[in-house]
Amino acid sequence: MLTASNPVIDVEWPEETLDAEPIDDLVAASRRGSREAQQRLYDCCHQRVYRLLVRMVGLGEADDLVQQVFLQVFRTLKQFSGQSRFETWLYRVSVNESLQHLRKQQRCQRCVSLESDFMDRQPDQERDFDHKELMEHVLARLDAELRSLFLLREVEKQSYAEIAAALQIPEGTVASRLSRARQLLKQYLVELGWEP
Amino acid sequence: MQCCEVVELLSAYYDGELSAEKADAVADHVAVCANCAAELETLHKLSDLTTKLDQPSAPRHVWPRIAAQLNASQSPVTPPAMPAQRASRKTLFALAVLLLVGLSWIAFTQWHAHEHQHLAVNFGHFLDTFEQAPDEAQQELIAHYSGKPVEIADAIRELKYRPVVADGLPPDYEPAQAYLLKMPCCRCLEVCYHRKDGGMLCVFEHDEDQPFWFGDRPTSSKVCAGKPTRLVQVDSSLAATWQQQRRHITVIGAKDVAEVTRLVAHFDQQRGL
Numbered sequence: 280m281l282t283a284s285n286p287v288i289d290v291e292w293p294e295e296t297l298d299a300e301p302i303d304d305l306v307a308a309s310r311r312g313s314r315e316a317q318q319r320l321y322d323c324c325h326q327r328v329y330r331l332l333v334r335m336v337g338l339g340e341a342d343d344l345v346q347q348v349f350l351q352v353f354r355t356l357k358q359f360s361g362q363s364r365f366e367t368w369l370y371r372v373s374v375n376e377s378l379q380h381l382r383k384q385q386r387c388q389r390c391v392s393l394e395s396d397f398m399d400r401q402p403d404q405e406r407d408f409d410h411k412e413l414m415e416h417v418l419a420r421l422d423a424e425l426r427s428l429f430l431l432r433e434v435e436k437q438s439y440a441e442i443a444a445a446l447q448i449p450e451g452t453v454a455s456r457l458s459r460a461r462q463l464l465k466q467y468l469v470e471l472g473w474e475p
Numbered sequence: 476m477q478c479c480e481v482v483e484l485l486s487a488y489y490d491g492e493l494s495a496e497k498a499d500a501v502a503d504h505v506a507v508c509a510n511c512a513a514e515l516e517t518l519h520k521l522s523d524l525t526t527k528l529d530q531p532s533a534p535r536h537v538w539p540r541i542a543a544q545l546n547a548s549q550s551p552v553t554p555p556a557m558p559a560q561r562a563s564r565k566t567l568f569a570l571a572v573l574l575l576v577g578l579s580w581i582a583f584t585q586w587h588a589h590e591h592q593h594l595a596v597n598f599g600h601f602l603d604t605f606e607q608a609p610d611e612a613q614q615e616l617i618a619h620y621s622g623k624p625v626e627i628a629d630a631i632r633e634l635k636y637r638p639v640v641a642d643g644l645p646p647d648y649e650p651a652q653a654y655l656l657k658m659p660c661c662r663c664l665e666v667c668y669h670r671k672d673g674g675m676l677c678v679f680e681h682d683e684d685q686p687f688w689f690g691d692r693p694t695s696s697k698v699c700a701g702k703p704t705r706l707v708q709v710d711s712s713l714a715a716t717w718q719q720q721r722r723h724i725t726v727i728g729a730k731d732v733a734e735v736t737r738l739v740a741h742f743d744q745q746r747g748l
Contacts, residue, residue: 314542314545314546317542317545318538318542321538321541322538325533325537325538326532326533328533329531329532329533330530330531333531334528338531338698339695339696339697339698339703339704340695340696341531341533342533342534342537342696342703343696343703343705345533345537346537346540346541346544349541350541350544350545353541353545354545354548410524410527411527411528411529413524414524414525414527414528415528418528432490433521433522434525434528438492439487439490439492454486454487454492455483457486457487457490458483458485458486458487461486461518464521465517465521468521468524475513475516475517475520
């Protein structure tokens with residue numbers, strides 16, 4: 280909510296909720312500076328961004344990165360042309376930010392060494408823990424760019440055209456890289472004793 | 476179609492992304508080729524495995540941080556378009572007020588940035604000195620921020636809230652001294668403890684997140700006892716900071732991540748979280 284100590288420009292925006300049309304309204308109002316619209320847009324979209332970032336950079340880093348992604352989104356919203364869906368643009372920012380973060384992390388020699396967040400967890404309640412752990416492990420091993428592509432397809436259910444738009448690569452490249460990602464995941468799983 | 480061609484197309488076939496013609500050709504081949512059918516089945520199994528991944532929920536504290544940062548970077552005053560015509564007295568007065576507010580805001584933000592820069596330098600020096608000479612580091616911090624030794628009961632009265640450390644740390648920490656500091660962000664309670672196995676640990680409780688305390692030191696994040704925690708390497712020890720209900724806790728001098736995790740869990744337990 281806006282307060283006296285929160286001097287932002289506010290505009291009216293429609294009260295409709297979360298299907299495709301109101302997202303466009305929320306984007307337009309957010310672009311005009313409505314903090315309330317920005318919050319609604321965040322509410323609509325942050326779970327899918329967070330889900331992607333957790334798999335890209337780990338549970339411990341995802342909080343800070345989701346914050347960074349949305350700051351980047353709101354600060355550069357004027358550059359969003361509307362030619363692609365907002366969701367596609369959001370995925371583009373998310374993947375770019377996570378790849379940049381991973382590159383920076385690789386350069387940072389003195390960073391506190393953190394083990395994989397998911398590897399920290401204890402096998403307590405999940406009946407499928409073995410399979411889940413296997414999948415966490417092989418995904419973490421996969422090259423980050425291939426991983427982002429696999430996640431956009433398998434978890435976020437994006438089409439090849441949407442992935443191509445998000446990652447700014449041709450659809451043919453999406454197809455070949457996705458095939459490569461699946462082959463590698465299968466190979467890594469088999470190396471860990473998985474029987475397809 | 477040969478197996479080598481089909482294998483290249485299987486992934487896109489599985490996703491329903493092939494043209495009808497190519498999809499039919501792949502389907503015909505898979506119907507008669509056990510190897511390619513098995514490859515296709517593997518893609519199904521890979522998807523099944525992916526569905527077993529956890530679907531973590533984003534924590535609730537992220538939006539307030541985003542809003543705070545957006546507010547901080549937002550220009551507070553949008554100058555109105557100046558009409559070419561003669562302005563009325565009221566308009567001139569309003570513009571003068573706006574100008575004054577704008578200049579005050581600029582002066583405030585510059586002062587604030589300056590304060591933060593000083594804070595980063597002073598706190599950076601505290602961190603640099605803490606491990607080798609904790610008493611000396613402490614005296615400098617007190618001198619910079621008008622610190623005064625205080626009893627916890629008095630601190631509660633002055634702060635008008637009950638700090639988490641008021642309920643004590645685990646028994647292997649012996650309280651040495653508490654201080655009230657006048658930091659730019661807020662009045663901040665610092666309590667220093669001697670570990671029974673040696674070394675010193677200081678716990679700060681403050682109103683706002685203070686990432687600039689750590690300057691450009693290598694920082695990383697980890698979930699400690701279920702709570703997102705920022706970790707900073709300081710010589711051979713760790714500093715850590717996390718949100719504790721409405722305020723933030725920063726500890727200096729932790730031995731390792733395990734000690735930070737224990738403290739996070741302890742404060743949560745004290746508050747019945």
